[in-house]
Amino acid sequence: MAARIAKRQGFGLLRVLLVLLGVSVLCGVALGTRKGHATLDHRSHRHRHPGHLSLHRHRQRTGKEGQVLHRSKRGWVWNQFFVIEEYTGPDPVLVGRLHSDVDKGDGTIKYILSGEGAGTIFVIDDKTGNIHATKTLDREEQAQYTLTAQAVARDTNEPLEPPSEFIVKVQDINDNPPEFLHGPYYARVPEMSNVGTSVMQVTATDADDPTYGNSARLVYSILQGQPYFSVEPQTGIIRTALPNMDREARQEYDVVIQAKDMGGHMGGLSGTTEVKITLTDVNDNPPKFPQSVYTMSVSEDKVAGEEVGRLKAKDSDMGDNGLVNYRLIDGDGMSMFELSTNSETREAVIKLKKQVDFETKRSYTLKVEGSNPHLDPRFLAWGPYKDEATIKISVEDADEPPVFIASSYTFEVEENTPRGTPVGRVHAKDTDVANNPVRYMIPRYTDVDQFFSISEDGMITTNRPLDRETQPWHNISVSATEIGGHHQDTKVRVNIKVKDVNDNAPEFATNNEVHMCESVAPGKVIETVSAVDKDEMAHRQHFTFSLAPEVAHNQNFSLKDNRDSTASIYVLRKGFSRLTQDVYYLPIEINDNGFPSMSSTNTLTIRVCSCDSKDSILSCNVEPYVLPAGLSTGALIAILACIVILLAIVVLFVALRRQKKEPLIVFEEEDIRENIITYDDEGGGEEDTEAFDIATLQNPDGANGFLPRKDIKPELQYPIRPGVGRPAPNSVDVDDFIKTRIAEADGDPTAPPYDSIQIYGYEGRGSLAGSLSSLESVTTESDLDYDYLQSWGPRFRKLADLYGTKDCSVLDEDDGEDS
Numbered sequence: 001m002a003a004r005i006a007k008r009q010g011f012g013l014l015r016v017l018l019v020l021l022g023v024s025v026l027c028g029v030a031l032g033t034r035k036g037h038a039t040l041d042h043r044s045h046r047h048r049h050p051g052h053l054s055l056h057r058h059r060q061r062t063g064k065e066g067q068v069l070h071r072s073k074r075g076w077v078w079n080q081f082f083v084i085e086e087y088t089g090p091d092p093v094l095v096g097r098l099h100s101d102v103d104k105g106d107g108t109i110k111y112i113l114s115g116e117g118a119g120t121i122f123v124i125d126d127k128t129g130n131i132h133a134t135k136t137l138d139r140e141e142q143a144q145y146t147l148t149a150q151a152v153a154r155d156t157n158e159p160l161e162p163p164s165e166f167i168v169k170v171q172d173i174n175d176n177p178p179e180f181l182h183g184p185y186y187a188r189v190p191e192m193s194n195v196g197t198s199v200m201q202v203t204a205t206d207a208d209d210p211t212y213g214n215s216a217r218l219v220y221s222i223l224q225g226q227p228y229f230s231v232e233p234q235t236g237i238i239r240t241a242l243p244n245m246d247r248e249a250r251q252e253y254d255v256v257i258q259a260k261d262m263g264g265h266m267g268g269l270s271g272t273t274e275v276k277i278t279l280t281d282v283n284d285n286p287p288k289f290p291q292s293v294y295t296m297s298v299s300e301d302k303v304a305g306e307e308v309g310r311l312k313a314k315d316s317d318m319g320d321n322g323l324v325n326y327r328l329i330d331g332d333g334m335s336m337f338e339l340s341t342n343s344e345t346r347e348a349v350i351k352l353k354k355q356v357d358f359e360t361k362r363s364y365t366l367k368v369e370g371s372n373p374h375l376d377p378r379f380l381a382w383g384p385y386k387d388e389a390t391i392k393i394s395v396e397d398a399d400e401p402p403v404f405i406a407s408s409y410t411f412e413v414e415e416n417t418p419r420g421t422p423v424g425r426v427h428a429k430d431t432d433v434a435n436n437p438v439r440y441m442i443p444r445y446t447d448v449d450q451f452f453s454i455s456e457d458g459m460i461t462t463n464r465p466l467d468r469e470t471q472p473w474h475n476i477s478v479s480a481t482e483i484g485g486h487h488q489d490t491k492v493r494v495n496i497k498v499k500d501v502n503d504n505a506p507e508f509a510t511n512n513e514v515h516m517c518e519s520v521a522p523g524k525v526i527e528t529v530s531a532v533d534k535d536e537m538a539h540r541q542h543f544t545f546s547l548a549p550e551v552a553h554n555q556n557f558s559l560k561d562n563r564d565s566t567a568s569i570y571v572l573r574k575g576f577s578r579l580t581q582d583v584y585y586l587p588i589e590i591n592d593n594g595f596p597s598m599s600s601t602n603t604l605t606i607r608v609c610s611c612d613s614k615d616s617i618l619s620c621n622v623e624p625y626v627l628p629a630g631l632s633t634g635a636l637i638a639i640l641a642c643i644v645i646l647l648a649i650v651v652l653f654v655a656l657r658r659q660k661k662e663p664l665i666v667f668e669e670e671d672i673r674e675n676i677i678t679y680d681d682e683g684g685g686e687e688d689t690e691a692f693d694i695a696t697l698q699n700p701d702g703a704n705g706f707l708p709r710k711d712i713k714p715e716l717q718y719p720i721r722p723g724v725g726r727p728a729p730n731s732v733d734v735d736d737f738i739k740t741r742i743a744e745a746d747g748d749p750t751a752p753p754y755d756s757i758q759i760y761g762y763e764g765r766g767s768l769a770g771s772l773s774s775l776e777s778v779t780t781e782s783d784l785d786y787d788y789l790q791s792w793g794p795r796f797r798k799l800a801d802l803y804g805t806k807d808c809s810v811l812d813e814d815d816g817e818d819s
Contacts, residue, residue, distance in 0.1 A: 183273030225255030333364030502594030
């Protein structure tokens with residue numbers, strides 16, 4: 001019928017028959033079904049559901065003023081198709097059918113499908129227009145697909161109708177369980193919270209479609225954590241379910257929350273998460289001392305500030321809620337002890353405030369209070385948040401050193417008093433129960449010069465007279481040691497003041513010379529003198545001045561006592577001349593008013609000077625008047641410089657003369673001694689590590705401090721001993737020759753020991769060069785050939801003749817014996 005209406009209107013329409021297999025209820029569309037195909041009644045086109053197909057007729061309406069209005073006729077219009085997700089059947093799912101009124105069923109019409117998933121997910125039968133889904137669809141991956149359908153001529157592919165776009169929506173099923181994306185969760189709630197206190201909110205998500213059915217409608221429930229906590233089913237807010245949950249009893253709770261879809265009904269999917277809930281601390285517990293009475297002890301030898309003991313109140317709360325402040329509130333030991341709090345251990349520390357004495361008081365009592373500084377107003381009724389404890393402190397006896405009656409002593413003693421004069425007495429006593437006697441002594445380091453000594457009863461006396469002017473105060477220490485105890489000592493300071501006596505005569509305050517002009521007028525004051533006294537000056541002490549008796553009637557100067565411990569010197573005449581007398585000495589006698597009175601005579605030196613017209617001193621020296629005329633100071637300096645230069649030249653000349661070296665003796669060609677020394681001056685060999693100083697042999701007397709003169713012959717010549725004659729040059733007895741020379745050297749003190757036999761004792765061992773000494777050859781009777789000496793020249797001729805003759809004589813003797 002619809003086709004006939006379309007033909008009458010002259011339009012080719014595309015009629016779509018939507019075949020929904022078993023999903024009419026899910027789509028919520030009331031369709032009349034006949035053999036699985038959707039049909040449309042043209043009578044109900046004015047009241048169609050938005051998801052139905054609609055047919056619009058072309059109508060003519062007459063408008064105002066007779067105008068005819070035309071409304072174009074359109075083909076089938078559809079909004080969307082539906083296909084269920086996760087279909088796992090053996091055959092492809094029929095989504096719907098496309099059909100055009102121009103299709104006569106003869107196969108000349110071909111249906112074409114394009115768009116998302118066309119050809120892969122969705123396929124169309126080009127003859128019948130049936131659309132099938134070939135794959136399983138997942139709404140969570142893609143919820144809908146947009147496709148385009150068109151009817152074309154099969155032979156020419158020319159469009160018979162314009163393309164029409166439609167949507168295929170994937171129908172959701174409950175295939176995703178709820179998930180807690182941020183679990184596990186951690187929450188904190190104060191202990192002792194009221195019932196219903198919110199702890200935290202947990203939220204689960206469901207990937208299913210929340211707009212379709214109950215697949216994504218979640219309901220929360222608690223699986224673990226009851227009866228302490230509960231959860232709101234719709235919001236997931238966790239709340240406390242029990243009152244007075246105590247952290248000190250249990251601090252942590254493990255809660256399991258479940259989220260279930262389908263509104264919590266049977267068959268719904270669920271997911272769980274863990275919530276760890278920790279109870280935070282509040283100040284709901286007062287401090288408590290473990291003991292009501294504490295006993296402590298302290299030795300009497302402990303000093304102030306030392307620790308006596310500790311105690312601590314326990315508080316189950318944590319952090320600031322568990323802090324405890326301590327204070328002393330009562331007791332007879334509050335003045336002797338003090339309390340402080342250890343910042344690390346939070347203990348109350350009892351310390352000595354003053355040193356205790358066993359002999360005075362043997363026990364003390366203290367009362368300590370411990371309280372919380374931070375209180376919670378909600379729990380004030382649970383108080384009081386403080387506790388008290390009693391401390392009993394016993395004082396232990398100790399072997400204490402003696403104690404002086406006074407903390408220091410000050411004594412006075414007059415100077416110049418004889419040895420043994422009492423100075424003062426110190427007293428110390430043993431405070432222990434034994435009350436042992438005390439021994440006194442003065443440490444030497446406090447009285448280095450040993451001015452004082454002390455007796456057994458503590459009396460300090462002088463060892464010698466004291467001098468106030470040398471040392472007015474003596475600060476010493478006296479130690480007291482308990483006899484029979486542990487040798488503990490106590491020291492006390494003793495200050496001894498030396499009292500002054502008038503034992504020093506006054507003297508001039510200054511010893512400066514007085515300069516006076518030659519032209520001074522008589523009666524003029526040339527100096528005002530004053531005096532000082534080493535003794536202690538009193539307020540009423542003063543000095544009197546007078547001229548010494550021997551100059552009391554001199555004609556040059558006079559003295560006037562000013563009665564204020566000063567005196568004025570006046571000139572009595574004029575006409576002073578420094579050429580006549582340039583210095584005057586005026587003895588003045590000074591007396592003090594001490595007891596006994598002391599006096600001294602001091603000499604005032606008055607020098608006459610040359611002055612100008614204004615009485616300004618020009619010169620006070622007299623030397624320019626006594627020096628010879630024409631000889632100035634510069635000339636004297638030049639003369640002295642010349643003398644110094646001449647002395648330097650002489651000293652230099654003598655030094656150079658002493659450094660000049662002269663031969664000890666003039667060598668003579670005929671002197672055999674020098675020839676022997678010359679050839680025998682050889683090294684000690686490779687093993688000689690100590691070089692021999694030949695200078696000692698050449699000048700032995702110099703080592704002993706005696707240097708014989710070499711520029712003159714000795715005055716005393718020792719004659720040759722009788723019977724010891726000089727052998728002939730051609731003598732063959734070498735042994736006699738050497739002995740003769742040795743005897744002459746021993747008897748001549750001026751002869752250097754050139755022939756000393758010790759020169760041969762420093763010959764080294766292991767030398768590659770053979771020995772040249774003839775002494776060893778003679779003593780060892782070795783047979784050596786000395787003919788080579790003949791080729792050494794005239795200096796060795798004596799040796800050649802000597803040894804050659806020896807060899808000849810030996811041969812002659814051998815021949816005589818043989819005969």
